[in-house]
Amino acid sequence: MTFKKPRNLLEGYSKLIGSHSEDSSDDLMVTCPKCKKSLASGDLLGSINVCMYCGHHFRMNARQRLNLICDRDTFAEADGTMVSSNLIGFPEYDGKLENARLDSKEPDAVICGACKINGIAAGIFVMEPYFMMGSMGVVVGEKLTRLFERAAAERLPVVGFTVSGGARMQEGILSLMQMAKVSGAVKRHSDAGLFFVCVLTDPTTGGVTASFAMEADVIAAEPFAHIGFAGARVIEQTMRKKLPEGFQRAEFLLEKGFIDDIVERKKQKKYLAQLLKMHVR
Amino acid sequence: MAAAYEKVALARAKGRATSVDYISNIFENFLEMHGDRRYGDDKSVIAGIGYLIEMPVTVIGIEKGHSVKERGFRNSGSAHPEGYRKALRQMKLAEKFSRPVVCFVDTPGAYCGIGAEERGQGQAIAENLTEMMTLKTPVISIVIGEGGSGGALGLAVADEVWMLENSVYSVISPEGCASILWKDSSRSKEASECLKLTAQDLFKLKVIEKIFPESDKVYAHLKQELYAAFTKSRQLDPQSLTAARYERFRKIGAPE
Structure with a gap:
């Protein structure tokens, strides 16, 4: 058996930003590292992962x-x-x-x-x-x-x-x-x-x-x-x-x-x- | 457990022969050529032309230096982009005159500094990889001490890569590996073992062609082997030569 590290909240967050399953909770909020504004992850996906306020390119x-x-x-x-x-x-x-x-x-x-x-x-x-x-x-x-x-x-x-x-x-x-x-x-x-x-x-x-x-x-x-x-x-x-x-x-x-x-x-x-x-x- | 780390320690040991020792003991009438014609002269890389018996060859070596003063002067063998560009300039000159190239590799890695990044450390190494792959003259690289990641590979895209018995060649330093994996650089002994970085490991992985025993006969041995290899590879037409070099790397890690 290989030991697997437990999943944590941060990983879920990063995955959501670039998720395949766009149905997952649209209401999750993400803070833009550049302008610090709060963004709904669903909106972010719609804007090709670019912050709609400052243009920061997320992964x-x-x-x-x-x-x-x-x-x-x-x-x-x-x-x-x-x-x-x-x-x-x-x-x-x-x-x-x-x-x-x-x-x-x-x-x-x-x-x-x-x-x-x-x-x-x-x-x-x-x-x-x-x-x-x-x-x-x-x-x-x-x-x-x-x-x-x-x-x-x-x-x-x-x-x-x-x-x-x-x-x-x-x-x-x-x-x-x-x-x-x-x-x-x-x-x-x-x-x-x-x-x-x-x-x-x-x-x-x-x-x-x-x-x-x-x-x-x-x-x-x-x-x-x-x-x-x-x-x-x-x-x-x-x-x-x-x-x-x-x-x-x-x-x-x-x-x-x-x-x-x-x-x-x-x-x-x-x-x-x-x-x-x-x-x- | 410590076998791999012992090799790492030996490869880095004070008093170990460096490129200058190999150059002066194997070649005659060596003329050093300085500068990259772009920015400066990197003291970590020695390049020039000498005689291998009666055959003129281009010799490039990453030099760590012996004394504290020399190590300072040579930046302990951590080359800047200028070093890789100087080496490439000499390799191109070698190509023009169908002269074989020998590279001695001994570096903890390409230098990690502000100036090195500003002047394109990544670009300089990348250019050597593509240009060496198609260089129309024979190239042999020999790891004599430390083969530190991309900084070593930048002078090791060759027809054959040889290693000294107590030298190492790795994708990352054991300390770097331990600090990334376990957030603890003191676990470098364990990391050395995991990385499979000894000459013997690399031979098993079919990444190198020859291992040279370390004795007082090593210079004579290398001289003889280099001469024999170049005598043979100089007979090949440039196309077969570069095709074989491509295949050498092409098959590393290819699925069965």
Whole structure:
């Protein structure tokens, strides 16, 4: 028997923000971390998880994003049954995986497939924040690699949405190797003259930032998304000083020249469609 | 229980040979090349060209330094983005002249600092991963001490990856792992065991090709093995070479 941590109220809350079951209690109130206003979770779902008062972008689960971006009934999922296993016998990992599947209702931390965006065919991947914070293990690496390989073979562009704490430490060195593996597939896709656009969402960090998130031809980000290589706390400990305001936020990366633009959620579909159209070959 | 942590301690031990020792004992007429032509010269990464017997090769090494003073100068082997960009610049030059590349990896991890983030630590490593994957010249990376996560991988996308018998290579430091898992960095011994980070573990997981015993013969041994490997891989056309490198990583963690 694997020990499962008890569910708590906070998890229920986070799940509701990005819930599949939109029927669950509409009257639950959520406080916006930016403007501190109280929002009904039902209203928030209706406003694509963006605060109607200040525009703060809440997290969003992968299926919700696919609905937002793909043309109706065009998304065809690939490798949707691939599941992670405890490859190096890491303690408590089996239980964590089971919980993550329950929390997210997804088999792993990325959904891949093909779709149309305003009529233009593309490969697409969306990472899932409610599955171990989108961490990249062997399954995530394999699904992404297959996606880029398929897109290269079918001569399709790729649209991606990242959200990730980085490599999944419970799979040890094998998860680190996925960074190289996916990067290889991204490079082959690119060398075939094909287009890759990536939207970085909150948070995109660690091994994902240090691989495919930063390898796209065009890199966009959601407003105020936390994007970086090292964790803010680790940097604070290393430097022994407080970090400047807005450090590692999307606006900071734009200023430093590491992303192409910041694009609000409600404008993303149009933005992506326009870019895809500009890069049709 | 402590076997893995003993390896971690040995890999980090004071007095352990670092990149400068390997460079001076294996190669002749080494010429160091500084700077990334973008921002600065990262002292954590030594790059240059030397002779492996009669074969000119590009040599890159992450250097921790020996004395306290040297460690300060070398930032204890934690490279900034400039270090990865300097390495890539030298690899591109190697490619232009079909010269093999050797990378010595010894780092606790890429530097975690404000400047490093401002100048794109993630982007610098990411670029090395894609560029090294398709570099049209042979590359061998050798972990000689600590292989710290993305900071190590940024110089380890190679045709073959070798390790010294008491070196380690991990997705996260044992301390970092323990503090995330158990909110207690002092449980790093347990974490070392869980992470499967020793050279012997990695060999079993088919992530590395060779393990080198640590003795006074190690330099001669490496010299001989590098020379033999490059003599062979230089015969390959660039396409077969990069295809094999892609396959090497492609199969890691692929379902049966």
